[in-house]
Amino acid sequence: AQSVTQLGSHVSVSEGALVLLRCNYSSSVPPYLFWYVQYPNQGLQLLLKYTTGATLVKGINGFEAEFKKSETSFHLTKPSAHMSDAAEYFCAVSLVVYDMRFGAGTRLTVKP
C-alpha cells in the first residue's frame, strides 16, 4: 500500500538557516507527491507537487523539493528560514484516484 513517512515530528532552525524536512514514500510505481503547509487553526495549503518530468520542483514561499526515486524520498528544503515559515508541514502521496495519503506532519519552529 502507498504511504509516506515524515522523519522528525519537530524540527527547529534558526532564522536564516537551511530548512530540511524529510519525507520518504513507499510505492511500487512512481507516485504523485505533494507538500502542504498548515498554519495554526487553518486548513492545508499546497506548497508544491511532483507529477512527472523535472525532479526538482519549485513551490511557493521559496520552498523546493527533489524527487529521488533511488532513495524513495521527496525532501522539502528552503535555503534561508523566515519567522513566517513556522508552521506544520505535511507530505502526501497520491497513487489512486480520490485517495491522497498524508504523513503525520512535521512542526517547524524558527528561532530568532
Added chain:
Amino acid sequence: SQTIHQWPATLVQPVGSPLSLECTVEGTSNPNLYWYRQAAGRGLQLLFYSVGIGQISSEVPQNLSASRPQDRQFILSSKKLLLSDSGFYLCAWSVDSNYNSPLHFGNGTRLTVT
C-alpha cells in the same frame, strides 16, 4: 477564483448530541469533495469523498455520515456524538479525477465532544 467555506470554525458538543458540519465551494462546478479528520501527530484521515450529487464513498467505518444534497455542498453528520469524534475536521475539493490533482482545503472545524 474558487473558494471553499466551512462552518462553524469551532464547536463544543456533549456526548450523544447530533452533529452537522457544512462545507460549500464557490467558483467551480462538479468538484470532487472530501472530508478529512486530523488528529494530533497522526496526519489526516480520509473519512468520505464524493464525485457527484448523492454519491458518497466512505473510507473508514465511523459514527459519522456524509451527504451531498447540491453540487457544491457537502455535509458531515452524526446522530450521536462520541468522545472519540473530537478532532479537527477539514473539507477539501479537487477539480478533476486525475490523481495528480491537488486538494484545496477549507479552514476546518475544531470539534470538542465533552
